[in-house]
Structure formats: structure tokens, C-alpha cells
Amino acid sequence: GNSVTQMEGPVTLSEEAFLTINCTYTATGYPSLFWYVQYPGEGLQLLLKATKADDKGSNKGFEATYRKETTSFHLEKGSVQVSDSAVYFCALSVGAGGSYIPTFGRGTSLIVHP
Amino acid sequence: EAQVTQNPRYLITVTGKKLTVTCSQNMNHEYMSWYRQDPGLGLRQIYYSMNVEVTDKGDVPEGYKVSRKEKRNFPLILESPSPNQTSLYFCASSSQGYSGRGETQYFGPGTRLLVL
Numbered sequence: 001g002n003s004v005t006q007m008e009g010p011v012t013l014s015e016e017a018f019l020t021i022n023c024t025y026t027a028t029g030y031p032s033l034f035w036y037v038q039y040p041g042e043g044l045q046l047l048l049k050a051t052k053a054d055d056k057g058s059n060k061g062f063e064a065t066y067r068k069e070t071t072s073f074h075l076e077k078g079s080v081q082v083s084d085s086a087v088y089f090c091a092l093s094v095g096a097g098g099s100y101i102p103t104f105g106r107g108t109s110l111i112v113h114p
Numbered sequence: 115e116a117q118v119t120q121n122p123r124y125l126i127t128v129t130g131k132k133l134t135v136t137c138s139q140n141m142n143h144e145y146m147s148w149y150r151q152d153p154g155l156g157l158r159q160i161y162y163s164m165n166v167e168v169t170d171k172g173d174v175p176e177g178y179k180v181s182r183k184e185k186r187n188f189p190l191i192l193e194s195p196s197p198n199q200t201s202l203y204f205c206a207s208s209s210q211g212y213s214g215r216g217e218t219q220y221f222g223p224g225t226r227l228l229v230l
Contacts, residue, residue, distance in 0.1 A: 034218070043118075043204055043221035044157075089157065093217055102147075102208075102219060106156030 002027045006090050006105035013080055013112050021075040021108045023064075023090035031092040033057075033066055033073040038087040038107070047075075047088070085112045116141045120205050120222035127195055128230050135190045135225050137205030145208045145217070146188040147172065148180065150201040151224075157204070163188055195229045202226050 007022040025031065032051045036044040048057030053068035062077045073090060090105040118139045127133055139146065147162035149172075159172030163182040177199055179191040188207075192199060205222040 032217070036219075036221075043223045044206075044219075045221065046218045049218065091219075102159075102217075104149075104157040106154070 002031070002092060002094060002101065002103040004090050004092055004103050004105035006088075006108050009087075009107075009109035011108060011110050013110070015082055015112055015114050016079045017112075019075070019077040019080045019084075019110065021088055021090075021110070023073045023075065023105060025071050025073065025090070025092050025103075027071075027092055027094050027103075029094040031094040033064070034091040034093070035062070035064055035073070035075050036089040036091060036104075038089065040086070044089060080110070080112045082112045082114055085110055116220070118205055118207055118220050118222040120203075120225050122225060123223065124226050126228045126230065129196055130194050133192050133195060133227075135192075135203060135205075135227070137188045137190065137222060138186050139188075139205075139207040139220070140186065141207060141209075141220065142185065143207035143209050143220070144185070146182070147206050147219075148178070148188070148190045149204045149206065150174065151204060152201050160190070160203075195227075197229045200227060200229045 004025045034049045035047040037047045038044045048059040050057040050066040056065045064073050064075045087107045087109050089107045093102045121136045144165045148160040149157045151157050158174045160178050161180040163169045169180050203225045206219040208217045208219045
């Protein structure tokens with residue numbers, strides 16, 4: 001089956017620190033990869049995505065590169081802000097029989113201190 | 115504005131009292147699904163629907179029912195709620211890409227349910 005594994009949190013950083021949240025996956029087929037973010041009290045929203053190997057998704061200073069050889073999609077940001085405090089979910093979707101199946105990781109909580 | 119709406123946002127009920135959480139999307143999406151989010155367990159899929167009148171079980175369907183009579187609506191029904199169904203529930207929708215690639219899910223704001 002399909003699965004997504006993320007590093008456990010919480011990840012606690014000071015403002016302007018470098019962020020990495022690791023994500024690896026297993027999938028039957030060729031998945032698309034996503035990072036979603038959940039701010040306190042809100043639903044999940046798409047942060048970035050990549051649909052094929054070596055693609056780099058980017059948004060709001062966050063980046064992730066689709067690494068097929070290592071089945072990874074690690075999230076990075078060069079300088080985090082307090083407003084980045086949220087829960088981050090790695091996810092994949094893969095086609096099966098004419099539709100697609102989404103799979104989510106357990107989420108990683110990020111806390112950024114001033 | 116493209117959105118997924120859920121109602122109610124907060125609900126306190128008692129064991130055994132039937133309830134329905136509504137979900138509606140205005141993006142003409144074929145695919146809709148329900149998730150529950152619990153501390154330490156992340157997001158788990160309850161049911162999903164690939165189109166009108168087509169529904170299927172996700173990872174944790176026990177104790178829940180759904181229906182998809184119209185494309186825009188996908189209500190979640192708890193016929194006899196129990197305390198272990200206390201959770202944060204999210205509805206989501208997306209276009210159904212037959213290539214299976216790059217379909218972004220759009221989430222509702224969540225419904226926080228407490229079953230006493």
C-alpha cells in the first residue's frame with residue numbers, strides 16, 4: 001500500500017533559523033507529492049506540490065524537491081518566522097483505476113519563538 | 115470565492131443521539147472525502163466519494179455513514195455517536211484527475227465534535 005512518514009514533532013526553532021522537516025514515502029505507481037499547512041484553528045491548505053521527479057515546489061519561502069531515488073520530499077525554509085508556526089502535513093496522491101488516492105503523513109508541529 | 119463549507123463548526127452531543135455534519139463545495143469537484151484528526155494519529159480518512167452516488171470506505175469508517183446525492187454536498191452521519199468519536203472532522207474536495215497527478219485537496223474549516 002501507500003504510506004507517508006514524517007519526522008515527529010514538535011520542532012521548536014528561533015526566528016530566522018533554518019527549517020527542515022523530513023518526509024519519505026512508499027507508493028505503488030508514480031505519485032504526486034504535497035505539503036499542506038494547518039494554522040491554528042483552521043483547515044489544511046496547500047503549501048506546495050510537485051508532480052514528477054526532480055521537480056521543486058515552492059511557496060512563501062518554503063521549498064521541497066521530489067527525489068524519486070530516495071523517495072523523499074523534505075520541506076525546507078531558510079529563515080522561519082513566528083507566523084510559520086503551524087502543523088505541516090506531507091501527502092501523496094497516486095492514480096489507481098481511473099481515480100486517485102490521497103495519503104497523508106501524521107503531521108509535524110512547528111513552533112517558532114521570537 | 116471557491117470554498118468548502120462545513121456546519122456546524124462546533125457540536126456537543128450525548129451518546130446515541132443521531133447527528134449530521136454537512137459539507138458543501140462550490141468548485142464542481144467530483145471527489146469529496148471526510149477525515150478525522152486526532153492527536154498523535156494525524157489525519158485519517160473516514161469515507162470518500164468519487165462522484166454522485168459513488169461512495170467508499172476509507173481507513174476508519176466504523177460508526178459513520180455518508181451519502182452523495184448531489185455533486186456539491188457530502189454529509190457525514192453519525193447514527194449513534196459514542197465518546198470515541200470525539201474528534202476534529204474535516205471535509206475535503208478535489209477535481210478527479212484521471213491521470214492521478216497533482217490533484218490538490220481543498221479543505222473545509224473543520225467541525226469539532228464532543229460526544230458525552
